[in-house]
Amino acid sequence: MDCREVQGFIHAFLDGEFDEEERVVFSAHVRTCEGCRRRVEFEESFRHKMRQSLVEEQRAPAALRGRVRQALAREERPESWVIRGLRWMVPAAAAAALLIGTVLSRQQEPKPSANLAESSIQWHRRTNLPLDVKASSPEAVKGFFSDKVPFAVHLPAFKRKRVQLVGGRLANLREHEAAYLVYRVDGRRVSVFIFDKSALPRDRHVHWQRLRGYNVAMFSSRGTGYAVASDLDPEQMVRLISW
Amino acid sequence: MPHLDALYGMAVRLTGNERDAEDLVQDTMVKAFRFFHRFQPGSNIKAWLFKVLVNTFYNTVRKHKNVQRLHAEAGEMDGHLDLFLASATTAGRRAEDELLDRLAAEEIRSAMEELPDEFRLAVILSDVHDFTYKEISEIIGCPVGTVMSRLHRGRRLLQRRLYEYAVEQGYIEPVQREGSEATDLEAYRRQRARRRKEGK
Secondary structure, eight states, rough: OHHHHHTTHHHHTTTTTTOOHHHHHHHHHHHHHHHHHHHHHHHHHHHHHHHHHHHHHHOOOHHHHHHHHHHHHHSSGGGGGSOOOOOOSTTHHHHHHHSSOOOOOOOOOHHHHHHHHHHHHHHOOOOOOOOOOEOOOOOHHHHHHHTTTTSSSOOOOOOOTEEEEEEEEEETTTTTEEEEEEEEEETTEEEEEEEGGSSSOSSSOOOOETTTTTEEEEETTEEEEEEEEEEEHHHHHHHHHHH | OOTHHHHHHHHHHHHHHHHHHHHHHHHHHHHHTTTGGGGGGTSHHHHHHHHHHHHHHTTTGGGGOOOOHHHHHHHHHHHHHHHHHHOOGGGGGHHHHHHHHHHHHHHHHHHHHHOOOHHHHHHHHHHHOOOHHHHHHHHHSSSSHHHHHHHHHHHHHHHHHHHHHHHTTSOOOOOOOTTTHHHHHHHHHHHHHHHHHOEE
């Protein structure tokens, strides 16, 4: 690398866009060239100064928080939905929770939900699993579970006819007892696990896991924990659980 | 709302005032909520929110603002700034340290405000919010190469404005271009000679 190239790529270098090899070549030149070194140091201090100048006032006013919250609450009213899609009992707050306090990055996932996800997928993949109750009516399935699990089984209230209940059975996600419901959406299986919400971290987040080609969304709603597993693409999944 | 501060900071920089910034953030959050189905789970939600913010800004705020800025100047390189940066200063201090130390945050902010929107956007996304070039290209909807050139030119313009400002205020002594006339004349002659040759 010569001086012209170094000066042309100063920003790419400082912005962390260089790969290892490029960094080595760049640094080698800068080490031996006084002019380029000064230039790099100047750009570094310049952006440090700029960042300081611009970041310090970066606090949203408290009133704005309130305004946004209110605006989102107005949006949550079903009448205002632009796209209804598949709407279920999980309030649109699930989407709001994702926006307002999201836990999407896998690195941040706490262990408990990772275990739940893994276990949900193991169950979901067993396609020939016998069901304890076969019925398309939510009442019948709910009735079956009423005296078998120590928590209330609130079935998802899908509005669309496309989402069909196939049946359910008892299952366990690791040490947690669960009511396992099987649905069909356009010929594809969707597994819904209902369990005590204590199995999930205490927050309003929707926790996502993508494992071996399956997506699992986990969240709690009205005192109940849910895990939804399927091979639907992420967009369909979001609509399934948010709308 | 962990990204609200960042969105608000960006909105202030984009709109130039706090009232418009608040409206912009609110519109952004409502839009993000309505179009949430377009968000790809697993991708960077902060980048996605910024994209919504930038689009909202261009669609609404900017409509009311018919300020046409001159972009041509951004392309020019500035000989004086380069010379200044290369020069050593008296008292053992380096010229560039002198320049940076003298400038106040407020001066940097106002220089930033004067940058044309495209440049300002790219520079803030990179320097303040640490987005990668790829993320920036998705947020503002242009190729990575364009992001790079906007960053380069934007930072350059900013530095030049600040340098000129520092000279104006008497913070620093400008560097005289010694013998630059002679160099320019020679270059001019070479160029003329080349042109004449090509003309034949």
